[in-house]
Amino acid sequence: MTALDVDWSLLQAKDVTRKERLSSDDPVSELDGPVLAKGCDQVCTECEAKLVTGATPTHSLANNLWIGELPWQLKGHTWAEKMMIAKVRHNRCVVRVASGRGKLVANAIMFATPIRKVYNVLPLSCDELSEVLAFVFLGSAKPTGEDFVRTPMFVRRQRVKDALDWLKLNHRDYHTLETSDANLIDLPEEGIPCGVEWKKTEEGESNLVPEAMSVD
Numbered sequence: 001m002t003a004l005d006v007d008w009s010l011l012q013a014k015d016v017t018r019k020e021r022l023s024s025d026d027p028v029s030e031l032d033g034p035v036l037a038k039g040c041d042q043v044c045t046e047c048e049a050k051l052v053t054g055a056t057p058t059h060s061l062a063n064n065l066w067i068g069e070l071p072w073q074l075k076g077h078t079w080a081e082k083m084m085i086a087k088v089r090h091n092r093c094v095v096r097v098a099s100g101r102g103k104l105v106a107n108a109i110m111f112a113t114p115i116r117k118v119y120n121v122l123p124l125s126c127d128e129l130s131e132v133l134a135f136v137f138l139g140s141a142k143p144t145g146e147d148f149v150r151t152p153m154f155v156r157r158q159r160v161k162d163a164l165d166w167l168k169l170n171h172r173d174y175h176t177l178e179t180s181d182a183n184l185i186d187l188p189e190e191g192i193p194c195g196v197e198w199k200k201t202e203e204g205e206s207n208l209v210p211e212a213m214s215v216d
């Protein structure tokens, strides 16, 4: 890539990147140099053609497409944990988890809401969560902690807190977000966030969700 004779300032951009902040004492600053993905040392012919004519390629990170590397604080969240940290919500959801013959099958139905909701306080409170999410567990026995770990509804309080702390420091849309300690404390250390409706089905009952009964 260094062999390419192009004007590298074409890949420099203001207000596009941001240096990771580890504490609120760190200044808000941008990365130095051209905006490139980590380890990137190749260019496709399409971008090269743009660069040699002196234009910033449309699909270059410098063209407002940079999001940076995903930090560990934002990796590996369950579906429910993601709901807890999302600032914008434009759907409601019903999740049904059916348990049968040692197998769990989850179905989720999403409904679009006409007006999107923007949260200024996170994580969601129990009431707010129940406005956008209903969770039903079908099974012959009351769900156990072990069952919950296997569902997308599993929430770990610390993982939610780590993500929100990182976003507040590093994501401009979360800068003014208020983290509610009360809502955080309401979350289980490890478990299911709010009331779960449990519907008993008889052992061997045939009206279970068919996928839960199959033996593949």
Ligand SMILES: [Zn+2]
Pocket: 043, 044, 045, 046, 047, 048, 057, 059
């Ligand atoms: Zn390209």
